[in-house]
Amino acid sequence: MTDAALSADLPLDEARNEAQGLTDRIIGARDAYYGRDAEIVDDATYDGWMRRLEELERLYPELQTQDSPTLSVGAATSTLFAPVEHAERMLSLDNVFSLDELRDWCAKAQGAAGRSVRWLTELKIDGLAISLRYENGVLTSAATRGDGRVGEDVTVNALRVAGIPQRLSGTGHPPLVEVRGEVFIPVAAFEELNALQARLRQRVYEDSRARGADDERARRSADRRFPAFANPRNAASGGLRQQLDKKDGLELEAGEARVASLRLFVHGIGAWQNPPVASQSEIYALLAEWGLPTSPYFRTTEAIDGVIDFVAHYGEHRHDVEHEIDGIVVKVDELALHDELGATSRAPRWAIAYKYPPxxxxxxxxxxxxxxxxxxxxxxxxxxxxxxxxxxxxxxxxxxxxxxxxxxxxxxxxxxxxxxxxxxxxxxxxxxxxxxxxxxxxxxxxxxxxxxxxxxxxxxxxxxxxxxxxTRSCPAQVRGRVEHIGSRGALDIEALGEVTAAALTQPTVPEVPPLPTEAGLFELTLDQLVPIEVVVRDAETGEMKVDEKTGDLVRRAPFRRNPSAAEKKEGLTGPQPSAQAITLIDELEKAKTKDLWRFLVALSIRHVGPVAARALAQWFGSLAAIRAASRDELAAVEGVGGIIADALIDWFEVDWHREIVERWEAAGARLATPGHPGPGAATVEGGVLEGLTVVATGSLEGYSREGAQEAIIKAGGKAASSVSKKTDFVAAGPGAGSKLAKAEELGVRIIDAAQFKLLVEQGPAALEALAPDAG
CATH class of the missing domain: 2.40.50.140 (Nucleic acid-binding proteins)
Structure with a gap:
């Protein structure tokens, strides 16, 4: 709501009541988070409360008291820890939530500076803020943010955090420096921590049962002592602020593991008289020389567009980072401008946090x-x-x-x-x-x-x-298999989705469904479809809808329509096939000539996905040849192996499975690759990629995942699913992840979507003809 809208719609008394309610909720959430390591409200809701309170206080300045949450940082310290007064206040950051807001802030900061600004952008770690006080290079205290002026003494635990040195490296350290950073738990370590909690929870449960506790009481006791951590941030906060000297037994084991999982990245300074550097980025270099862990995820740029590019990049790759992030911090790099721009009561004017959508x-x-x-x-x-x-x-x-x-x-x-x-x-x-x-x-x-x-x-x-x-007759399994047949990874039949699958396998009319199993799929006729009626279900809950007036279940006939006026004039009087029915029959007819590997996937054979199906189809050329092959012959196909070979043999031993194949083939489904010479022909001979192995990963413009693999195969290459020394090319798009990293490690040539298109259409020579910097 804008200020203008508030002015028109909200009297002062109502604004005051709303502001007080927001204040109470924000303070309650802060106390829970900072004081009890509990997150009783999510970030998005909390941010929404703060923005609304700021709007109210902007419209009615008299509502903003000195202790308003919009003017304060964090929360009061608890009585469990000794207080530590920061030599310089620990501020928070103001937030922006859109790229337009970020551009406006950058422009405003640059305008206030009166000259061009160099920006430093870095990841906003979702962890716990900490201040490390070093005197002549020796750590004298570590404290949480607290209320920004006084924090909690967590030195004992901080000394056990990997990366926090008790003594700084090098020489020439200042008499006093406060180093600010973020304590966090890496995602992988968080998963291990929760696995340990689960093991300890099970031990407590078993011990309680052995002592005679009933099942529910034993479960609740175990859950209370060793709950699953909801997120790495809360686990990190509680880990740093726990009192290990008051724990023993299993609680001590869990507590020590929690501290051991903590890591630190430093991102700035507090008190420091006359630092011998001129910029934030130079501070990072100096802190690294002192042996403090600095984040590798930062960049300096002269242009606002460079800031936006950094935000966009990590918006796509935020899960490629080892720790959780919830946004990007943008800072003015020049330290002299920090003093010129100054700060509000809670946040600097030379830095802002861009928050990604929650x-x-x-x-x-x-x-x-x-x-x-x-x-x-x-x-x-x-x-x-x-x-x-x-x-x-x-x-x-x-x-x-x-x-x-x-x-x-x-x-x-x-x-x-x-x-x-x-x-x-x-x-x-x-x-x-x-x-x-x-x-x-x-x-x-x-x-x-x-x-x-x-x-x-x-x-x-x-x-x-x-x-x-x-497996043969369970309605849920039959419905699921029929829906799977129409999926993109199988026969890609657009008209055969969830609703159609339910209508064909679980109709209310007729009593016997058209498809008791998927065997009759390609035998379907319009006459079978027209009578079908199904119960309408709620899209959100899946519950059957009931007519409010009659109390009857709501039904519909997806494949039936009444004749039009023109059709009635021509003598048509009975129900006619709907457009959906006609489309389904037409698309089923087209699907009969799809590639063999798609039929293999459509059969729902355990472990046989698109990669294995392609390998089998390329090697054997027909479903009959696959069925006739021995276990050793199946397992010898690259990408298949013993487990898939056993699954194939087991599947064909079931009589109603064989019936599916026989009836599909009798109905005209092409279960062989035309012109295939028989077992042993694994690739397209004479293709431009003959003898080459290519891995496609990430989003390649112009290709689906399956489409990229098909393009490689049709060009005579091997479409591999993993990167190795035998890989010739890795085509990588956004979201490539670990496969891209592996290619870089092994020195495999990496190409983009445009180069991939050239490769599969014209071969490697087309890439060599490009400018040297194109690849």
């Missing part, structure tokens, strides 16, 4: 339901109050299996921390334990399949996942 929010866990997929695996799903995270609204997230639910420590009814990293599947990180009110309940994994009633069981001894053994 990837982590809090929401309510409404229920945990179990879904059965095409492989029969029974998977618990979190059903949550809708929450916007990383640019989209999330309502569900997989919890994988009952053990994961237990490890995460979530109860139905909890407020949970939800994360969605870019386009990655949403993940529930853990509960906000402080917000429990006693109404929460534990999730209990069902013993029977929720769709067909068959007893759930592991596929083999030792498996954690439970599966429905009714």
């Amino acid at each position: 990837e982590q929010v809090n929401t309510k866990l409404l229920d945990i339901v179990v879904s059965v997929g095409r492989t029969g695996r029974a998977t618990p799903f979190a059903v949550m109050a809708p929450a916007r995270v990383a640019g989209s609204v999330v309502r569900q997230a997989t919890l994988h299996n009952q053990d994961v639910v237990r490890v995460k420590g979530v109860l139905i009814g909890d407020t949970v921390v939800l994360r969605k990293a870019g386009d990655v599947i949403p993940e529930v990180l853990g509960p906000v334990v402080e917000l429990r009110d006693g109404t929460e309940r534990e999730f209990v994994m069902p013993k029977d399949c929720p769709e067909c009633g068959s007893p759930l069981a592991p596929a083999k001894e030792g498996d954690v996942d439970l599966r429905c053994p009714n």
Whole structure:
């Protein structure tokens, strides 16, 4: 809401009440975060409260008291630690949330400076601020931010943090210098820490049961002593601020592991009389010479566009960094300008934090339901109050299996921390334990399949996942397999999605579905489709919709329409096929001539994904040849191996699996590659990439993942899934990640999307003809 809108719509009394409510919530959240290492509200909500309070105080200045959260930093120190007064205040940072706001801030700072500005950009680490006080090169204290003036003494634990030296390297150290930095837990170490918590939780549970405690009491005791950490930031804060001398036994083991996981990057200075450098970037170089760990993720630039480029780059690659980040810090590099620009009561005017859209929010866990997929695996799903995270609204997230639910420590009814990293599947990180009110309940994994009633069981001894053994007839599995057939990675039939799959396998009319299994898919006719009726389900909850007036279930006929007026004049009176029905039949006909590897994927053979399917199709040339091959012959194909070979043999031993192949082939599906000479022909002979191995990774403009692999194969090359010394080229786009790093390490030639297009169309010689700096 703008100031103008506030002025028109909000009387002073209402503004005062709202400001007081916001102040109470912000202070409560700060006290929980800084005082108890608990995050009772997510960053996005907290930032929204602060911005709203700032707007109110800007419109009505009389509402801004001296102790307003907009004028203060952090929270008061707790009584558990000795106070440490900072020689120079530890300020916070003001935030901007859009690139336009960032450009405006940069322009304003440059205008205030009255001359051109060099910018330093660096990652905003999602951790705990710390101030290290060195006197003549010796560490005398380490303190948290506290309220900006007085922090908490955490020196004992800080001395155990990797990278914090007790004595600085080199000579010529100042009598007093405060080094400011951020303590964090790397993502990999955080995962190991939660795994340890899970092991200790299980030990406590087993000990409690052995002493006679019932299951629920034992679980709650274990969860209380060793809860799963919701995020690395809270785990780091609590790790640095814990009192190990008051712990023993398992708690001491967990506490020591938590401290051992801590790391530090320094990012500035506090008190320091006359530093012998002129810029922030030179400070970093000097701190590194002293043996302090500086972040490798910073850059200086003369142009505002360079700042924007840095923000954009790490917006795409924020998960390639070893630690969590929530934004970018932009600083004026020249130290003299720091003094000229000055600071407000809580933040410097020479630095700003650009905050990325939130990837982590809090929401309510409404229920945990179990879904059965095409492989029969029974998977618990979190059903949550809708929450916007990383640019989209999330309502569900997989919890994988009952053990994961237990490890995460979530109860139905909890407020949970939800994360969605870019386009990655949403993940529930853990509960906000402080917000429990006693109404929460534990999730209990069902013993029977929720769709067909068959007893759930592991596929083999030792498996954690439970599966429905009714593979042929379980409605959920049949529906899932039919939907999978239409997916992009299989036969790519646009008209065959989730709703169509449900209509074909679980209609209310007719009583016997057109597809009891996928065997009859290519035999479908319009006459079979027109009578189908299905129950309409809510898109958010999956529950069947009920007509409010009649109380009956709402049904629809997706493949049926009434004849038009013109058709009635021509004598047509009965129900007619809908456009959707006609499209489905047409696309099924087209799908019959798709590549062999797509049919292999469509059959839902365990472990046979696109990579293995391509390798098999290239080598054998037909499904008949694959079926006739021995285990050794199958396993010998590069990219296949023994596990996939066994899965293929096991699949073909099932009679109703063989029926699928036979009926598809009888219906006209082409289960062989035309012109293929037979087993042993692994690549396209004579192609421009014959004898070459290419890895495609990341987003290559103009190609899907499967399209890039197909282009390599059609050019006669080998489309490999991993980088090795035998790799000739790595085509890398945004999001390339570890494969790009491996290519750089091995010295494999790396090309972009445009060069990849030249490579697959014209061969390596076309790249050599480019300018030397093009590759």
